[in-house]
Amino acid sequence: MPKLIKENQVTEDDWLLVSADEANNPLPEGKLIVPLELWNERQSVLLARDHELGVWLDSNQAPELIGDRLSELALVAINFPAFTDGRGYSYAQVLRGRLNFAGELRAFGDVGKDQMFFMKRCGFDSYLLPDEKDPIAALQALSSFSDTYQSAQDQPIPAFRRNG
Amino acid sequence: MYQYNEFDRQLVKERVDQFRDQTQRFLDGELSESEFLPLRLQNGLYIQRMAPLLRVAVPYGALSSTQLRKLADISRKYDKGYGHISTRQNFQFNWPALADVPEILNELADVEMHAIQTSGSCVRSITADPFSGVTPDEIEDARPYAEILRQWSTLHPEFAYLPRKFKIAVCGSESDRTAVHFHDIGIVMTKDENGETGFEILVGGGLGRTPVIGTSIRKFLPKQHLLTYVEAILRIYNQLGRRDNKYKARIKILVRALGAEKFTEMVEQEWQHLKDTPSTLTEAEISRVSAFFKPPEYNLNADTSKSIQLNENKEFSRWYSNNTRRHRQPGYRSVVISLKGTGTPPGDISDYQMELLADLAEQFSFSELRTSREQNLVLPDVEESQLFEVWQALKSNGLATANIGTINDITCCPGGDYCSLANAKSIPIAEDIQRIFESPETLDELGEIDLKVSGCMNACGHHHIGHIGILGVDKKGKEFYQVSLGGGVGESAAIAKILGPSFSQSEVAGVIKQITDLYLELRTPEERFIDTLDRTGIEPFKEKIYAKTH
Ligand code: SF4
Numbered sequence: 001m002p003k004l005i006k007e008n009q010v011t012e013d014d015w016l017l018v019s020a021d022e023a024n025n026p027l028p029e030g031k032l033i034v035p036l037e038l039w040n041e042r043q044s045v046l047l048a049r050d051h052e053l054g055v056w057l058d059s060n061q062a063p064e065l066i067g068d069r070l071s072e073l074a075l076v077a078i079n080f081p082a083f084t085d086g087r088g089y090s091y092a093q094v095l096r097g098r099l100n101f102a103g104e105l106r107a108f109g110d111v112g113k114d115q116m117f118f119m120k121r122c123g124f125d126s127y128l129l130p131d132e133k134d135p136i137a138a139l140q141a142l143s144s145f146s147d148t149y150q151s152a153q154d155q156p157i158p159a160f161r162r163n164g
Numbered sequence: 165m166y167q168y169n170e171f172d173r174q175l176v177k178e179r180v181d182q183f184r185d186q187t188q189r190f191l192d193g194e195l196s197e198s199e200f201l202p203l204r205l206q207n208g209l210y211i212q213r214m215a216p217l218l219r220v221a222v223p224y225g226a227l228s229s230t231q232l233r234k235l236a237d238i239s240r241k242y243d244k245g246y247g248h249i250s251t252r253q254n255f256q257f258n259w260p261a262l263a264d265v266p267e268i269l270n271e272l273a274d275v276e277m278h279a280i281q282t283s284g285s286c287v288r289s290i291t292a293d294p295f296s297g298v299t300p301d302e303i304e305d306a307r308p309y310a311e312i313l314r315q316w317s318t319l320h321p322e323f324a325y326l327p328r329k330f331k332i333a334v335c336g337s338e339s340d341r342t343a344v345h346f347h348d349i350g351i352v353m354t355k356d357e358n359g360e361t362g363f364e365i366l367v368g369g370g371l372g373r374t375p376v377i378g379t380s381i382r383k384f385l386p387k388q389h390l391l392t393y394v395e396a397i398l399r400i401y402n403q404l405g406r407r408d409n410k411y412k413a414r415i416k417i418l419v420r421a422l423g424a425e426k427f428t429e430m431v432e433q434e435w436q437h438l439k440d441t442p443s444t445l446t447e448a449e450i451s452r453v454s455a456f457f458k459p460p461e462y463n464l465n466a467d468t469s470k471s472i473q474l475n476e477n478k479e480f481s482r483w484y485s486n487n488t489r490r491h492r493q494p495g496y497r498s499v500v501i502s503l504k505g506t507g508t509p510p511g512d513i514s515d516y517q518m519e520l521l522a523d524l525a526e527q528f529s530f531s532e533l534r535t536s537r538e539q540n541l542v543l544p545d546v547e548e549s550q551l552f553e554v555w556q557a558l559k560s561n562g563l564a565t566a567n568i569g570t571i572n573d574i575t576c577c578p579g580g581d582y583c584s585l586a587n588a589k590s591i592p593i594a595e596d597i598q599r600i601f602e603s604p605e606t607l608d609e610l611g612e613i614d615l616k617v618s619g620c621m622n623a624c625g626h627h628h629i630g631h632i633g634i635l636g637v638d639k640k641g642k643e644f645y646q647v648s649l650g651g652g653v654g655e656s657a658a659i660a661k662i663l664g665p666s667f668s669q670s671e672v673a674g675v676i677k678q679i680t681d682l683y684l685e686l687r688t689p690e691e692r693f694i695d696t697l698d699r700t701g702i703e704p705f706k707e708k709i710y711a712k713t714h
Contacts, residue, residue: 083199083325084202084325085325085407086322086402087407089321089322089323089402090399090402090403093322098437114203115325117321121321122321144182145178145179145319146178147171147175148321149318150315150320150321150391151441152321152322156441157442158316159315160446160448160452161446161449163169163171
């Protein structure tokens with residue numbers, strides 16, 4: 001099972017992520033995180049369900065694509081197909097900063113200990129780790145640095161305005 | 165110089181801990197080579213042909229005596245007793261053992277140094293003029309802004325995994341010594357009609373496989389908006405830069421693909437969301453950082469009689485005119501120490517030379533040195549009356565080579581002797597050329613010529629912007645060299661034009677000799693090499709070279 005880190009602890013995941021391959025299957029029960037294409041096609045069906053809804057963006061799908069429909073979503077997930085594909089960091093900053101998304105923002109895909117501190121700073125608050133990763137070590141990495149220079153979602157005031 | 169406070173110190177120490185953990189996990193087999201690679205690159209660590217290469221950041225080239233002594237010490241303890249100045253003003257160790265690197269970083273942290281973001285696909289260390297703060301043609305000192313950018317870019321959470329590396333230079337003077345047009349972002353300090361300081365912003369310049377001169381996307385940016393504007397550019401690039409092909413991943417390709425106008429529009433639009441947010445610089449912050457770069461306590465009674473230039477010693481006079489530069493402060497000069505002695509790889513410096521220079525800086529130049537893009541070291545603030553003494557000390561340690569600005573002041577990447585990406589060796593080419601032009605009379609007759617050598621397309625030796633550029637190419641498994649002419653920076657920013665088919669290693673120095681011979685034939689008395697070339701174009705040179713050899 002992939003492991004979820006949320007609110008600074010390792011926790012059970014009550015969301016089900018529908019992959020792009022599964023998009024044509026009948027919808028499973030429960031809280032779903034669906035691919036953007038599926039949401040575009042079947043928005044009314046998805047909203048009529050009795051559950052909270054999440055959408056996931058691939059690394060080439062900018063958040064502006066869902067900017068005007070964010071109020072319908074309890075969760076947005078961003079895929080990191082490789083940890084070196086850093087587009088998701090900017091997407092997170094835009095979602096939180098400019099589009100004011102206040103729901104859960106989840107990183108999944110090639111997510112690991114060495115990236116999570118930066119992810120947290122950009123506004124992610126949950127992380128779905130691949131099977132082989134150690135969630136406890138990853139959790140510790142969320143506090144790799146006790147302070148930082150620049151403004152980001154976790155600390156909008158840059159150091160120079162705080163320490164001056 | 166900038167001095168760390170508790171905040172800076174803690175951050176660098178925590179980075180050392182983080183890297184120690186990453187290295188340990190790699191050595192334990194917990195991180196694969198491909199997982200470790202981007203992480204070690206973010207910390208300046210390459211695995212080269214023979215051994216790792218550790219690139220230590222020398223932000224905008226500023227180095228204290230204490231720091232240089234530490235580098236000497238590390239080179240002795242963990243390396244082979246020497247180091248290398250890179251073309252981006254950084255300092256490289258060629259032979260450290262991987263397992264020692266965390267400890268090296270720990271020792272560097274003690275003297276307020278680190279290797280953060282000196283390689284990898286991230287915002288690299290910021291470069292500036294080695295004569296910042298002392299050059300008479302300065303508009304405003306670039307160092308405070310370079311330091312502000314250094315802090316902002318250090319561990320920036322959004323831009324750690326960019327499509328490709330990202331280089332920023334800040335130019336603060338009339339004549340550009342930073343190659344500002346050839347950076348992903350070039351920041352040119354300027355003043356508006358009210359005398360207010362601001363920046364012209366150039367984007368999408370670069371060397372490498374596709375050399376491009378940066379485009380100006382904003383003529384004047386008031387200084388308080390520096391960080392938000394740069395952030396807007398990077399946000400656009402991070403989202404839209406190509407990630408499918410590393411040769412097309414630099415921002416220059418994006419700017420070209422979108423068109424400068426469209427790109428500018430997107431940046432301006434993004435900036436509207438960032439403008440006036442808390443990242444906007446405050447006067448208090450600008451003056452806090454600027455205070456670190458105040459002029460030192462110059463001797464106001466320094467001898468300004470210039471009598472020193474009349475010194476009887478010919479050798480000294482030659483060194484004076486080639487290796488020292490005008491200074492803003494009366495009675496002072498800046499000294500350029502040539503690391504281009506024939507027979508030593510350009511930019512290399514031994515442990516004892518480092519220590520000697522640290523001592524000289526302490527005694528004669530307020531304990532400060534600078535590294536230059538040309539891979540030399542600078543003592544920024546030396547009293548004219550003490551130059552003779554400085555020269556003598558340099559001379560007895562093999563550091564008084566009087567070839568700055570001449571054809572033998574060769575910029576040269578490590579090339580095939582060290583670098584695993586190389587097509588060809590570059591150091592032996594530099595040496596062949598230096599041997600031909602070694603006599604002082606020849607060098608002085610030729611005057612100013614900027615010659616640059618790279619061992620492959622990556623252009624770390626900046627061959628595209630040399631008056632003469634030499635590029636190592638691979639021709640059916642053999643090392644060959646392509647020669648180009650006419651590159652330049654600043655107002656005459658240009659990409660050198662390829663002369664023609666490439667040459668074997670044994671031919672190169674002879675070809676360069678033919679080029680300079682023709683220059684001597686064609687020139688008018690007042691023309692420098694580049695002036696003659698500008699006037700005649702490349703054709704006569706082509707004819708001369710290829711008529712004979714092909
Ligand atoms: S130009 Fe090529 S050979 Fe030279 S250092 Fe750079 S990558 Fe290596």
